[in-house]
Amino acid sequence: MSQEKIRKIRVGVASCGVAAGADAVLELLRSRAESIPVEGTGCLGHCYAEPMVEVLLDNGDSIFYRNVKAENGYIDNILSLGEKDRFEVPPARKAKELIKVLALAGRIDPTRFEDYTENGGYEGLKRALSMTPADVVNEVKLSGLRGRGGGGFPTGTKWSFLAAKDAPEKILICNADEGDPGAFMDRSLMESVPHQVLEGMLIAAYATGATKLFIYCRAEYPMAICHLKIAINQIYEHKLNVINGRELEIIIKEGAGAFVCGEETALIASLEGQRGTPRFRPPFPTDSGWKGYPSMINNVETFGNVPLILREGAAAFAAIGTEGSKGTKLFALAGDLKNPGLVEVPMGTTLREIVFDIGGADPDKVKAVQTGGPSGGCIPVELFDTPVDYDSLKKLGAIMGSGGMIVIGKDRCMVETARYFLDFTHRESCGKCTFCRVGTTRMFETLERIVAGKGEMADLEFLEDIGPKIRMGSLCGLGQTAPNPVLATLRYYRHEYEAHVKDHQCEALQCSALVDMYLDKTNCIKCKLCVKTCPVGAISDDLVIDNEKCTRCNACKDVCPKKTIHRVKKGSIQ
Amino acid sequence: MDQKYAFLEKVGKEPSNLIKGLQAVQGAEGYVSDESIAAISEYFGIPAVEVEGVLSFYAQFKRVKPGKYKIAICDGTACHIKGSTQVGEWLSRELGIKSGETDARGHFSLETVACLGCCSLAPVMSVNGRVYGKLDRKSIVKILKEYENK
Numbered sequence: 186m187s188q189e190k191i192r193k194i195r196v197g198v199a200s201c202g203v204a205a206g207a208d209a210v211l212e213l214l215r216s217r218a219e220s221i222p223v224e225g226t227g228c229l230g231h232c233y234a235e236p237m238v239e240v241l242l243d244n245g246d247s248i249f250y251r252n253v254k255a256e257n258g259y260i261d262n263i264l265s266l267g268e269k270d271r272f273e274v275p276p277a278r279k280a281k282e283l284i285k286v287l288a289l290a291g292r293i294d295p296t297r298f299e300d301y302t303e304n305g306g307y308e309g310l311k312r313a314l315s316m317t318p319a320d321v322v323n324e325v326k327l328s329g330l331r332g333r334g335g336g337g338f339p340t341g342t343k344w345s346f347l348a349a350k351d352a353p354e355k356i357l358i359c360n361a362d363e364g365d366p367g368a369f370m371d372r373s374l375m376e377s378v379p380h381q382v383l384e385g386m387l388i389a390a391y392a393t394g395a396t397k398l399f400i401y402c403r404a405e406y407p408m409a410i411c412h413l414k415i416a417i418n419q420i421y422e423h424k425l426n427v428i429n430g431r432e433l434e435i436i437i438k439e440g441a442g443a444f445v446c447g448e449e450t451a452l453i454a455s456l457e458g459q460r461g462t463p464r465f466r467p468p469f470p471t472d473s474g475w476k477g478y479p480s481m482i483n484n485v486e487t488f489g490n491v492p493l494i495l496r497e498g499a500a501a502f503a504a505i506g507t508e509g510s511k512g513t514k515l516f517a518l519a520g521d522l523k524n525p526g527l528v529e530v531p532m533g534t535t536l537r538e539i540v541f542d543i544g545g546a547d548p549d550k551v552k553a554v555q556t557g558g559p560s561g562g563c564i565p566v567e568l569f570d571t572p573v574d575y576d577s578l579k580k581l582g583a584i585m586g587s588g589g590m591i592v593i594g595k596d597r598c599m600v601e602t603a604r605y606f607l608d609f610t611h612r613e614s615c616g617k618c619t620f621c622r623v624g625t626t627r628m629f630e631t632l633e634r635i636v637a638g639k640g641e642m643a644d645l646e647f648l649e650d651i652g653p654k655i656r657m658g659s660l661c662g663l664g665q666t667a668p669n670p671v672l673a674t675l676r677y678y679r680h681e682y683e684a685h686v687k688d689h690q691c692e693a694l695q696c697s698a699l700v701d702m703y704l705d706k707t708n709c710i711k712c713k714l715c716v717k718t719c720p721v722g723a724i725s726d727d728l729v730i731d732n733e734k735c736t737r738c739n740a741c742k743d744v745c746p747k748k749t750i751h752r753v754k755k756g757s758i759q
Numbered sequence: 760m761d762q763k764y765a766f767l768e769k770v771g772k773e774p775s776n777l778i779k780g781l782q783a784v785q786g787a788e789g790y791v792s793d794e795s796i797a798a799i800s801e802y803f804g805i806p807a808v809e810v811e812g813v814l815s816f817y818a819q820f821k822r823v824k825p826g827k828y829k830i831a832i833c834d835g836t837a838c839h840i841k842g843s844t845q846v847g848e849w850l851s852r853e854l855g856i857k858s859g860e861t862d863a864r865g866h867f868s869l870e871t872v873a874c875l876g877c878c879s880l881a882p883v884m885s886v887n888g889r890v891y892g893k894l895d896r897k898s899i900v901k902i903l904k905e906y907e908n909k
């Protein structure tokens with residue numbers, strides 16, 4: 186092999202890289218690479234290949250390595266440009282992805298200001314400052330950008346509301362609460378290219394005349410907060426926050442673990458140091474928000490799109506996507522699939538393309554996908570030709586949401602999935618509206634009964650009846666959308682509910698109350714690993730499982746080398 | 760105000776910084792004690808009941824002292840689908856405590872959180888902020904051993 190010289194080495198050390206062990210890889214590479222610079226970078230979105238290392242060669246080429254371990258063997262292989270463990274983007278994924286917003290993610294050191302500016306950073310702001318504020322608002326309107334936080338409200342229109350206000354202070358807020366439990370687009374973007382989000386905010390500040398900038402970030406994202414803080418200091422140093430002769434303050438506030446605080450009015454209450462309880466709208470925040478000042482809230486990814494629009498022009502942006510949904514969208518793909526990760530596709534890409542082509546999920550094993558988290562609904566595999574845009578998903582009883590996409594395999598129970606979401610929402614309800622507080626609790630209790638095999642047919646009717654009432658009787662989006670996961674699963678998987686109720690059967694064999702563990706001795710090699718592993722001592726020395734003692738924890742099933750311990754329908758063992 | 764809470768001075772006295780103040784206290788002591796509530800109430804000039812009203816709203820704030828090693832089990836959607844319920848049960852059994860509790864010697868505490876942002880490595884948990892992914896029973900036992908004698 187002709188030995189090219191190595192110019193630089195990059196290791197992906199965003200949160201999920203670190204969770205996979207990338208920090209140790211970085212350290213070892215640094216100590217081994219001698220004069221070659223080794224730097225940390227953000228996230229390339231290929232979580233399944235983490236920790237990932239990129240070797241940049243003198244001739245401009247790059248070689249990627251996947252699933253690297255902090256062991257000398259792996260490092261030797263990399264430093265000698267070995268063929269082992271090389272990584273290439275799977276061709277099916279490459280063909281469908283369109284990387285715009287994430288163009289610099291995993292390509293720069295997020296803590297270095299120059300890395301951003303040398304790659305087109307702050308050119309959007311520069312162009313904006315050469316235009317009138319009204320023209321900037323118009324440019325964003327023309328781009329067709331819609332809010333990425335879930336609602337899909339036209340961003341330019343929202344900006345025009347704030348711009349029209351005349352007030353001593355106007356407040357701009359970046360919603361970085363990322364409350365959907367199973368979504369990580371905003372985290373990745375803030376960790377990997379913090380300046381891009383901040384550039385979007387500065388452009389918005391110029392366009393709307395905002396005077397104070399807040400970022401409300403969930404506390405579970407320490408690295409995102411750290412990178413934002415570094416970036417804000419760099420902005421101050423370079424005086425990029427001086428807009429229209431006024432020095433703008435950029436303040437990071439950490440959330441404190443309440444899902445409802447992602448809702449605009451609750452978020453503002455939380456920013457004011459109060460309980461994060463939503464309030465009735467109107468007045469809308471753009472009329473009266475933080476401490477009564479006109480305030481505008483946009484999502485992280487929304488702001489992340491803005492520099493592109495200003496740099497490349499509204500027309501280029503609007504050329505991507507569908508009639509009603511422009512540009513690209515980030516999705517956090519996780520669950521039952523081969524290649525989970527962060528993906529970026531043009532609006533209008535079908536679920537089939539995202540889940541199967543990009544995510545590498547096995548078409549024979551997928552049952553559904555959940556979009557929009559606890560506010561969303563499931564979409565069965567039969568409908569995977571649906572294009573992903575705001576309007577198509579709404580028609581299916583699901584929502585685009587902020588971009589969390591959880592693939593649900595055939596071996597998962599949809600009733601249990603619905604129970605999980607209601608467990609979440611009933612605990613997160615702020616309690617202000619009776620329908621939300623009591624209604625979600627009653628839904629949750631009903632679902633608990635059904636998965637325990639104690640449900641009745643009347644329970645299904647009750648769920649269908651109360652769902653729309655909770656929708657109607659709730660003040661904020663939490664309550665209004667909380668019944669969605671139940672109503673959607675009832676719509677597409679009613680037979681699973683009925684099987685739980687009528688036959689006390691969980692088709693997916695997931696609901697533990699309806700399952701026994703069975704050790705099939707025909708293939709057993711009597712290694713007794715199961716006996717040793719069982720945490721409650723439920724497996725006897727002669728290899729019979731005592732289902733009275735057993736907690737259905739699966740430890741024995743997982744440890745068995747012959748895969749001969751099974752979950753079976755309760756009472757089916759003679 | 761107790762000298763112990765002098766660091767509150769850095770937070771800023773406006774009432775809108777109350778949550779930040781609570782976060783500072785929890786950052787320093789690991790939880791929010793009755794004593795620190797009194798200090799916060801005095802510093803911000805907000806009645807103690809109101810301070811409690813705000814802090815009880817937010818899941819982040821702990822009123823009991825956590826262990827030296829804080830284990831957070833993720834029960835976000837991706838982790839739930841991938842078996843976080845079992846992860847929780849195994850951890851509870853190994854440690855002899857339930858979610859929300861601290862063990863008798865104050866070494867481990869256990870809590871359940873929604874999404875640590877590493878969903879693609881589900882199921883995950885974190886120990887004092889360090890995230891561990893793709894958990895199974897074996898790796899959990901190994902991780903606990905690592906921290907057992909630290």
Ligand SMILES: Cc1cc2nc3c(=O)[nH]c(=O)nc-3n(C[C@H](O)[C@H](O)[C@H](O)COP(=O)(O)O)c2cc1C
Pocket residue numbers: 331332333334335336337338340360361362363364365444445446447448449482483484485487488587661662663
């Ligand atoms: C219960 C609830 C939780 C929400 N959580 C978030 C969130 O975590 N992040 C976010 O950007 N928007 C969230 N939203 C939507 C916001 O209220 C708001 O619509 C959005 O931040 C506006 O920004 P956009 O127009 O750029 O999308 C949530 C809404 C509700 C009702």
Ligand code: SF4
Pocket residue numbers: 445462463464613614615616617618619621622659660661662663664665
């Ligand atoms: S709908 Fe639920 S979360 Fe929203 S304000 Fe009402 S009670 Fe609170």
Ligand code: SF4
Pocket residue numbers: 704708709710711712713714715716728744745746747748749750
């Ligand atoms: S682990 Fe499997 S093969 Fe081994 S004794 Fe148990 S059932 Fe038999």
Ligand code: FES
Pocket residue numbers: 199201202227228229230231232235369373526527879
């Ligand atoms: S590679 Fe960054 S989100 Fe996983």
Ligand code: FES
Pocket residue numbers: 366367368833834835836837838839873874875876877878879881882883
């Ligand atoms: S669901 Fe567990 S890390 Fe996101």
